Amino acid sequence: MGNILLKNIENPNSAELCEYRKSGGYAGLQKALGMEPKAIIDEVKKAGLRGRGGAGFPVAMKWTFASADPKFPKYLLCNADEGEPGTFKDRPILEKNPHILIEGMTISGYALGAEYGYIYLRGEYPAAKDILNKAIKQAYEDNLLGDNILGKGVKFHLAVHQGAGAYICGEETALIESLEGDKGQPRIKPPFPVNVGAFAKPTVVNNVETLSNLPYIMEIGGEAYAKIGSPDCPGPKIYCISGHVARPGVYELPMGTPLREIIETHCGGIKGGGRLKAVIPGGISTPVLPPDKIDCPMDFVNMPKHGSMLGSGAVIVMDDTVCMVKVCHRALKFFEHESCGKCTPCREGTGWLRSILGRIEQGEGNEGDIDLLLSVAGNMIGKTFCPLGDGAASVVQNFIKHFRPEFEEHVRLKACPVGK
Amino acid sequence: MITITINGKEIKLEKAMTVLEAARSAGIKIPTLCYHEQLEKYGGCRLCLVEVEKMPRLQTSCTLMVTDGMVVRTETEAIADVRRGILEFLLINHPLDCPYCDKAGECELQDLVEKYGPTTSRFREKKRKVTENLQDPVIVRNMERCVMCTRCTRMCEGVQGASAIAVISRGGHSHIEPFSGNRYDCEYCGNCVSVCPVGAIMSRLHRHSYRPWQVKENIETTCPYCGVGCTLVAQVRDDVIKRVVPKIGSPVNNGMLCSRGRFGYEFVGHKERLTVPLIKKAGVFEEATWEEAIGLVAKRLGEARDKHGSGAIAGIASPRCTNEDNYVFQKFMRVTLGTNNIDSTARMGYAGAQAFIENIFGQGATGNIISGLSNSDTVLVIGGDPTTVNPILGLQIRACSRRGGTILTVGHVPGLQHFTPMELKPGRRQETLLLECVVTALVSRKGLPGSNQRLEEKIKVVNADIATVAGQCGLHEKEMTDFIDSLAGAGTPAVVIGKELVQACNSGYRLFLACAISYLINGRIYLLCDHANEQGVLDMGCAPDLLPGYRPLSYAEFRKRYETAWKTTLPEKNGLNIFDMIAAAGSGALKAMYVMGENPVFNLPDSKTTVAALQKLEFLVVQDIFMTETARLADVVLPALSWGEKYGTFTNMERRIQRVRKTVGREGMEDWRIVAEISKHMSVRMHYADSGSVFEEITKVSPLHRDLTYDEIAEGATIYPYKGEPLRGATEEIRTDRGMTCPEGGLFLGIDRPLFHSGTLSRMSPALGKICPDAVLRINPETAATLLVADGDIVRVSTATGSLELPAVLDKHADRSVVLVSNIFEGRGVLGLMAAALDPVLGSPVLDTIPATVERVGKAKV
Amino acid sequence: MITFSQTTIKEIEEIRRKYPTSRAALLPALYVAQREFGWLSPEAYTAVSDLLGVPEAIARGVGTFYAMYRNKPLGRHVVQLCTNVSCMILGAERLVDFLKNKYGLEPGGTTADGRFSLVIMECIGACGTAPAMLVNDDFYENLTEKYIDEILEKYR
Ligand SMILES: Cc1cc2nc3c(=O)[nH]c(=O)nc-3n(C[C@H](O)[C@H](O)[C@H](O)COP(=O)(O)O)c2cc1C
Ligand code: SF4
Ligand code: FES
Secondary structure (H helix, E strand, O other), rough: OOOOOOOOOOOOOOOOOHHHHHHOHHHHHHHOOOOHHHHHHHHHHHHOOOOOOOOOOOOOHHHHHHOOOOOOOOOEEEEEEEOOOOOOOOOOHHHHHHHHHHHHHHHHHHHHHHEEEEEEEEOHHHHHHHHHHHHHHHHOOOOOEEEOOOOOEEEEEEOOOOOOOHHHHHOOHHHHHHHHHOOOOOOOOOOOOOOOOHHHEEEEEEEEEHHHHHHHHHOOHHHOOOOOOOOOOOOOOEEEEEEEEEEOOOEEEEEEEEEHHHHHOOOOOEEHHHHEEEEEOOOOOOEEEOHHHHHOOOOOHHHHOOOOOOOEEHHHHHHEOHHHHHHHHHHHHHHHHHHHOOHHHHHHHHHHHHHHHHHHHHHOOOOHHHHHHHHHHHHHHHOOOHHHHHHHHHHHHHHHHHHHHHHHHHHHOOOOOOOO | OOEEEEEEEEEOOOOOOHHHHHHHHOOOOOOOOOOOOOOOOOOOOOOOEEEOOOOOEEEEEEOOOOOOOOEEEOOOOOHHHHHHHHHHHHHHHHOOOOOOOOOOOOOOOHHHHHHHHHOOOOOOOOOOOOOOOOOOOOOOOOOOOOOOOHHHHHHHHHHHHOOEEEEOHHHOEEEEEHHHHHOOOOOOOOHHHHOOOOOOOOOOOOOOOOHHHOEEEEEEEOOOOOOOEEEEEEEEEOOOEEEEEOOOOOOOOOOOOOOHHHHHHHHOOOOOOOOOOEEOOOOEEEEOHHHHHHHHHHHHHHHHHHHOOOOHHEEEEEOOHHHHHHHHHHHHHHHHHOOOEEEEEHOOOOOHHHHHHHHHOOOOOOOOOHHHHHHHEEEEOOOOHHHHHHHHHHHHHHHHHHHEEEEEEEEEOHHHHHHHHHHEEOOHHHHHHHHHHHHHHHHHOOOOOOHHOOOOHHOOOOOOOOHHHHHOOOOOHHHHHHHHHHHHOOOOEEEEHHHHHHHHOOOOHHHHHHHHHHHHHHHHHOOOOOOOHHHHHHHHHOOOOOOOEEEOOHHHHHHHHHHHHHHHOOOOOOOHHHHHHHHHHOOOOOEEEEEOOOOHHHHHOOOOHHHHHHHHHOEEEEEEOOOOOHHHHOOOEEEOOHHHHEEEEEEOOEEEEEEEEEOOOOOOOOOHHHEEEEEHHHHOOOOOOOOOHHHHHHHHHHHOOOOOOHHHHHHOOOOOOOOOOOOOOOOOOOOOOOOOOOOOOEEEEEEOOOOOOOOHHHHHHHHHHHOOOOEEEEEEOOHHHHOOOOOEEEEEEEEOOEEEEEEEEEEOOOOEEEEEEEOOOOOOOOOOOOOEEOOOOOOOOOOOOOOOOOEEEOOOOO | OOOOHHHHHHHHHHHOOOOOOHHHHHHHHHHHHHHHHHOOOHHHHHHHHHOOOOOOOHHHHHHHHHOOOOOOOOOOOOEEOOOOOOHHHHOOHHHHHHHHHHHOOOOHHHEEOOOEEEEEEOOEEEEEEEEOEEHHHEOOOOOOHHHHHHHOOOOO
């Protein structure tokens, strides 16, 4: 499988419309505009496309709900808030291949009956903002966006909305709040965004990578697409690998590529010949795996069977110089910082967990602190408003599950044993 | 029909609701903290989690809607554990200062911890510390007690609509700010105080002065301030009102209050209250016995009547007194003294405007239900800011906007600025023209409905086209057509009319145009109403042309009826109105006056003239609760019991009759009792055991109030037309004279109507005084710049009648051609500077044509 | 009182047109205010509030929720160093110490000459080229002490 989503990214001008067109860009849109919207959704259904934002929700199902809602206008929001630590898979699309996203969104907008789209771009990607804005401008000039796209009487308007530094805005209802000019705090569901979303109208939120699959699905058809990668969740997938591997970076591979293959084959194994100690396979919120658990196909269906999740496909590889308490502590610092403050267990619990971890790491932990961690995490899990708080608690649970002796040693030695 | 099972109990529900509501309806308690029935659902605290069969996670019952067949458990061991865990989280940063905290005893957190909570804390780190904040004049904040339920911010933004506070920062650093410490948009309604479940936000007025369980009585009464008539609950201990709280479910204000209602009760126990009768001897007041004072008043009034005739005596009644007080007072004037010279300050606009509107549409046309405003699809506001004059009514307009309704304003309405109103802002002087244009355009768009020929005759004459008017008003044609289109397309519109229209030049004609607009779009009219019993004072017949029951005196058959009831003969001719009275006193035609609960020197235009007139009287008796500017001129001052010390009824602007109840005791007499005593001394016996027996007489003589009882009124549903007959068909010609023309150019004096005060009563409430301590001159920054006036500079504002020196406040909301001063503070009332003509149609003073000059006399203090 | 320049007002009005409500323009308007006034001072909030008709407290609540709005004045150049897990395990903490020792830059602090401020970031999406930072709007990846010296040299 060659690059589909990251096609041409070695070309320094890949973000230019003319370059994109040269390699067949916007043919998918041309084709789509000749189809009935319903037929596009059917094609996506046949393709078996699942959302790449983390949850793996079937795209066609979400679209069907939104397009069935009688309210107008409808909105299509692209989730470009990529904030899950370890994740940098959307950035190359945004910076190097923006037109594939614009094309994908226009196709989706047409399929859904959405006339307005926003790209919710994380604030930490200022360069992408300029690139996207330029690409959108080009698309308008070439009549690929606007009131009468390609002369087919189809209307779709697109704008970039820049976030301002809040991980929680990756959660779709928080994203909508933020788009509407509010704090990014998740909303009560139901009603779901497909019925009552942005500006109280039917709204679809899809990830950058998800939407970028559309041109290709249009091009080769759903059935052919469904043959790529895992049968249960097909398609190309961008994996992003960071940490102690020889060749970190983004890799576009078929969905379901085994984690071991990614680390050892594609990334050239552990850097400097060190020993693998732990892998976080799908971004910091997904359960950490010890070295003996990495023989798992990286997709939405198989990862849970192997004790973790695909998440955003952000693989963080750690060698044996890394202290697990320290990583866990740093992760909780992140969750504390990013907790939106809406619900009690997350607002109070993340800080409490962080401070217990902090004192263990500092060598000031007590006997009983590890159980206290588990108890506090237990009081959070399943009780928070949104998955962020669950994620925070499960990070603690999973680190202790796989590396409890290391935690205990910190308490016993009143110091960090790693590397000593 | 939805059937669900909670804790094994089957519950049948008529309509969809949340699991929490369903449980409550079946008497099953689920603990909550962030939930509040007045607020939007939130689901943040997580205390109300319950188990629901077939659902994988625990669910927040406050957000989950019931579905048929749902099986819910609310009190399992596992759930109790969850709640304990949540409470532990809440307590890690909560100070355990219950012994010191005023909330103890009614603290929701305390109660929850007592029931579910952990007994020890496993939290070893330092708690968050926030010191007590007393920056705010009426609210004390202890934000370290805050549990981040956001009830206060949801109240402030989502219900009150002030949006003065917000959650600042995020996560564990979240805190609520800034309240009025920074004076953003705080309206001091204190509704955040009502909903705070813990001791984080509390009223300062009763700080550390009692414990909730020491409240002896919760007395439900009606607010003494404005014409909305909110239900208040006064909490009393040791014969002192400790706190005033609203009541959820009360028909007018449903759990909401404004600053005046909540914090304005302290006048009742004010140390400057009049306590003994005073008789002026050689220019100096001396304390007297009741015997003496009453005897003297009876004697002097009797003498005046006998010597100069009944027509030489006049009485001023009070929109702050109860129906019972006013009824007895007018009866005294009519029966005992034999004159129809009775009126009140309702003549300043409300009375004339209401009469005008009723002459067009029939009696009761302005008596529309306040809560209905929020269900309108369109609200047109003309003539002022409803959110300051009648704050709780203002909330309904905000709610209308929130529900997607369209708010249209003629002129700028600061209190609605965040509710995306469509505004048309003609210069103040072009408003008449603009209204003409709207009427013309509506006729051409919608045609004439044909149901009111008298009105249509007049409407047909109106003619002003958009293009011309847009030019003259300096407006864009597009904004005018959008505005008119919205009006024309309205389905359930309401028209809210304020004082600024009723007290403007051409006010009668403008009111006609407003009525025409309302007629053409089939709207309901709301006439803003300053005082708690402004409607009641008219209903009771405290007007020179009305008998009790709002019955015109000019109809012989009505007069007959009252003559029979009162066993007397009534003078046939209408009496003097309040302005005539001052004129007659000034000319010497009037010899004696009895003023009950009113301060005409301060509350009528042109105080110099009023003072001179009253000084000319041979005898002036003033009955009041404080020594007012008017009382100082009196020969006899009679101290009355106040609102908080007596029973009776008020009638609000909806014409809802509501109970006023005694909250605290004080020696003395109600206004009606004093009047009855005087009458007795004049050999006309008025025999009433209590206010109830006065009311009983009212229900016998007034056809409007026929057969009502206090018990029925207590239900809160006694809204016009009650059980009696409204008056129909008594119509006169609709007058469309324009009155005086609006002068061009220059600077004019206008009335500032701050939210925090209401007439002179509120100035005796220290808390309101702290919020808004003194008069200022509000001036548009651009106007100020041309006069070289900076914010805070001391300026002298002068009119033909006099001048005042005040600090200037630059206010971007003020019209460029007007400077505004309030009419609240002693020695600094704006009305005193206004020698006003009367509108020929409404009879109300024209107050927007008073030229003023402003000059800087001192620099701002830094 | 501070006010927006006429061109900025135009810019915000243009942004406003991209959305169905003026409230939705709040986040971008706060960015513009931050650019124009350097930080979100109380006056900046007032200006935004006036321009969009959004209550001031609401604007402030929103402006303090997001990490990228500056609610206090910062130095001329803002060094935004990521220390999240991927960067941490590749030495970001050492770089924090380096900035402290060599430049006197404490996390959250500003150099005495007002040239730099240091903001510790959560993940900035450069994990594959960690450790990484942004200086103002520019990305720098694969950082070393020496590289940081070179980079900072460019910002005066
Ligand atoms: C705390 C949290 C953070 C999230 N962050 C992101 C994100 O950064 N990018 C993303 O695309 N989806 C994120 N999601 C998932 C979104 O809520 C949503 O499921 C996704 O945007 C849907 O798009 P998809 O169906 O194309 O995956 C996050 C969810 C949660 C609960
Ligand atoms: S002043 Fe008016 S609005 Fe305020 S509480 Fe009293 S009656 Fe209600
Ligand atoms: S009461 Fe339901 S979550 Fe707070």
